């Protein structure tokens with residue numbers, strides 16, 4: 138089974154958690170897009186949902202496929218968010234933001250009673266950190282923010298390059314109008330300590346560590362689909 142087929146399988150199982158009338162946070166990325174496609178089929182068949190997208194990209198796909206949308210301002214309390222992830226550890230701590238949507242994704246997940254992650258097996262890791270951690274930063278004072286982040290990392294015994302994310306030769310700009318620094322710190326043994334340290338840096342808007350947000354992960358592999366529940 139190829140990677141896309143696995144994403145579709147995980148998305149299909151996630152669809153089973155969407156109840157009629159649900160207020161639904163809709164994630165960003167290639168796996169979330171498979172979910173949107175399946176959701177759109179159900180909506181065409183009569184399922185009633187109201188979706189809150191986590192990016193302009195997801196919003197555009199929902200509009201194209203006829204998934205009804207709201208905004209988080211109009212619908213500030215959501216029943217469920219379905220989203221992808223870049224890495225998932227056994228406690229369902231996540232790294233997200235490979236597609237640059239981490240800020241809206243985290244706001245939407247936090248506004249949801251439940252977050253379910255969908256992914257293929259390749260996203261499962263014992264310890265977070267092989268995937269560079271996206272850190273969304275204000276454009277102002279980029280260099281100073283970078284130095285402050287490096288100091289936080291050093292304090293925690295972490296090190297590695299911080300790379301300004303680029304697209305077509307210019308810095309990538311998020312939906313919120315910020316830059317992203319991708320932090321290649323390697324293994325992150327204490328994600329909570331890193332999260333706290335990063336939030337103490339004034340130029341940091343958000344980071345891609347999603348801790349204590351996901352209640353379940355639906356993981357597809359060649360052997361089938363399994364659902365992992367958070368134990369906290």
Ligand SMILES: O=C[C@H](O)[C@H](O)[C@H](O)COP(=O)(O)O
Pocket residue numbers: 164165166167168169220221222223232233234235236237238239242
């Ligand atoms: O910013 C993007 C999101 O956090 C995505 O959910 C994450 O990067 C996973 O994307 P994909 O399903 O394409 O691997």
